[in-house]
Amino acid sequence: MSKNLTKRSEDYSKWYNELVVKADLAENSGVRGCMVIKPYGYAIWEKMQAELDRMFKETGHQNAYFPLFVPKSMFEAEEKNAEGFAKECAIVTHYRLTNDPENKGKLIVDPNAKLEEELIVRPTSEAIIWSTYKGWVQSYRDLPLLINQWANVVRWEMRTRLFLRTAEFLWQEGHTAHATKQEALSESVQMMNVYADFVENFMAIPVVKGIKTETERFAGADETYCIEALMQDGKALQAGTSHFLGQNFAKAFDVKFSNAEGKLEHVWGTSWGVSTRLMGALVMTHSDDNGLVLPPNLAPIQVVIVPIHRNDEQLEAISAQVNELVKQLRKLKIAVKYDDRTTHKPGWKFNEYELKGVPVRIAIGPNDLENGTYEIARRDTLTKEVVAKDGVVTYIQDLLETIQEEMFTRSLEFRNEHITEVNTFEEFKDVLENKTGFVSAHWDGTVETEEKIKELTKATIRCIPLDRKEEEGQCVLTGSLSKGRVLFAKAY
């Protein structure tokens, strides 16, 4: 079966780029570094959004919307955050085009329409949101503020890749404000757990929960909690982060509240986000050389039915039966498509839905009709089974659940096989180069060692796992004292 898709073993990176385009998820646009998310890709993103949105609301959050632009003076108010994003932000300086006097029909930036203050296109919204919160918080009764925003953000990345790193991307960003440090800390941890729950149970991608080292921490945060996933090529991918902001933004934007005793205090903050990057994680965790493999929870089409027929009469007989099945499946909220187009052959359709990752494919021909059977194929395992018509609805319903579970289990096994404990730097390098994956190693806790290891191996500390054992040891590079293992990996 030829989809002209590069094999993963040949060139993983090329396979990914080709698949994202061929499966109609996204493509590069005529704007440097910006992508077009195509309808099929966007339908998957919508499913992610709906589920996350439900989870945010269940944990008490509300949505709101804040401006796209951040005036420069506001942007630089929290110094670390400003420094962290200054190198990659798009800046609006003018507000009008005018006719080019030297080139009829062309437009130039009107030099008379320069903004008094430049506007930064938000790379993240802490600045604009905390400048707003100042007006919303007076008393402890106004707290907590539990707000989320679905938005586009822009980071002027030099090397971009569809979904993984684009100049503009879509995300959600939660921004909360609390009366106490403990409450803000709990919120950051809660949202990391919400993300882990979503990514594991909805996307079928196992993650390690942990905290970032100072080097990898969000600019402006006191602590960054994260979930780290492992891709099929052994590289890690940060799937979501939740930041404990301390009082940094409250101080920068002068957000104070009077506590129950009437004393003024600075507010405590968190922020947390996941983005369209998760689409990349989805592709690179589950898909294979034949195309996408989607977990049923995220599949825009969960079941496709393809009739196999030689003439109109056969098609009619098949359709009569299939239409009934479609009705029953839809009643169960299963997203089913009956592809009875006569413009395409069954083989073409099989190929197409395999490429698109539809979890379950049902074929039915005249023999099946006679025997009272369906041929049911699983996309994830590429296995087929002939199933009796009676009870097929329950069979499909169960199968979708099984696929969702088994996709997670397989990814989890792969991930667990790719966490390797090492105790020497030779082993460390060997695992990174040959076996790949996460390397669990002792580290002396210094920025210098972290940077040296990155320089020597390109591996970074993905996280300090929350569930790591209490175990003293010697740093894999320096031999100095370490209080526990951290996870290193090459990362997207």
Place this chain on the structure above:
Amino acid sequence: MSKNLTKRSEDYSKWYNELVVKADLAENSGVRGCMVIKPYGYAIWEKMQAELDRMFKETGHQNAYFPLFVPKSMFEAEEKNAEGFAKECAIVTHYRLTNDPENKGKLIVDPNAKLEEELIVRPTSEAIIWSTYKGWVQSYRDLPLLINQWANVVRWEMRTRLFLRTAEFLWQEGHTAHATKQEALSESVQMMNVYADFVENFMAIPVVKGIKTETERFAGADETYCIEALMQDGKALQAGTSHFLGQNFAKAFDVKFSNAEGKLEHVWGTSWGVSTRLMGALVMTHSDDNGLVLPPNLAPIQVVIVPIHRNDEQLEAISAQVNELVKQLRKLKIAVKYDDRTTHKPGWKFNEYELKGVPVRIAIGPNDLENGTYEIARRDTLTKEVVAKDGVVTYIQDLLETIQEEMFTRSLEFRNEHITEVNTFEEFKDVLENKTGFVSAHWDGTVETEEKIKELTKATIRCIPLDRKEEEGQCVLTGSLSKGRVLFAKAY
């Protein structure tokens, strides 16, 4: 009851501005012309989005996402469109900030990070989308493309007002491509009808369907269909537009397809949009001097229940009964809130939910408990009724439907009373100044007359109603021949 809200009769404009802020819908931000949509306002917008999205999908459209930025050369490709938006667009010229050498801790735009080509922040997405469609369309089999996008857009307006006119606003923009002129025309009309259906039946706002004159047409369209609503102060508001683009963008971006006979043709296009402006229409159609009045379909809280009690014991007894009612209402998908906070008095709560436009308010005190009754108040009519506990669920369910219908009927009556046929220019001016509303008058069909009337009266032609009578007459200004009446009004 004092909400410190200016009365509509005193200053309608001030009333509007105050209400939007006090009812927690939106507020001005620290960014010139950009608003913050607050959680309560955003919850209403989410309800609009969900319903529109459902309607778009039911009519065969899919969502996708296109870049925020449009390179200048792409922007100017369709000349009329470029000209129409050039005067009010935000332009990105640089991509990096750097430390200000003269001012420690401050940032300046890095002069070494100038973009080769300036990027326009999309004021609308025809250019970027048609440049993409070029790659998507080869054959008639690729058509139609029926795509919608939920996005933010930026138009650098000089005078802004919350929801009605803001530099950044949220909207959806549909962009479709078709093989024939007829199909594209039908699509434009269909989407105007979808908008009318939504605005009338969901928002309870009556609209006039019509087409725009050449002057008022979308830049780059061959025809603009619109729905026009009338606000309480007698000014019109354009609530949605649907454009037949002819082959203008297909020609500008060279989008061709080979038809069934293998001949190359340019594609036919449409685009259509509604925006957060509808929030302004909602406020100005229904609300009163006490605050918001929300139609049940759009109310984040449809029913609020307030206990009236003197002690904990009474509250407990009330809560026991109310919790059961809440359960039953939620089963029917009615959004109900039981506000049993003891930090606020019932009077404060009544005031608050009146301001927020909650359609139904239920009060229950010890007497009601004894008598087996509830006191049920309607927000729209400010009337109250004592209702027996038995059957109250059905009563509420019916009441919500009644409110939705009656809000529409009342607005329709008001609107119909404010469409006045005039035959002389004296009458024309008199109606505009005193009675206000739409003026139905003959017009000679020339741009000159349209402009002259605008200059003399500030009224513009809102639309040529689709259902206007075939009726010859004399232009209200020039006396020249007219083929039918058009609707003039002062407008937002």
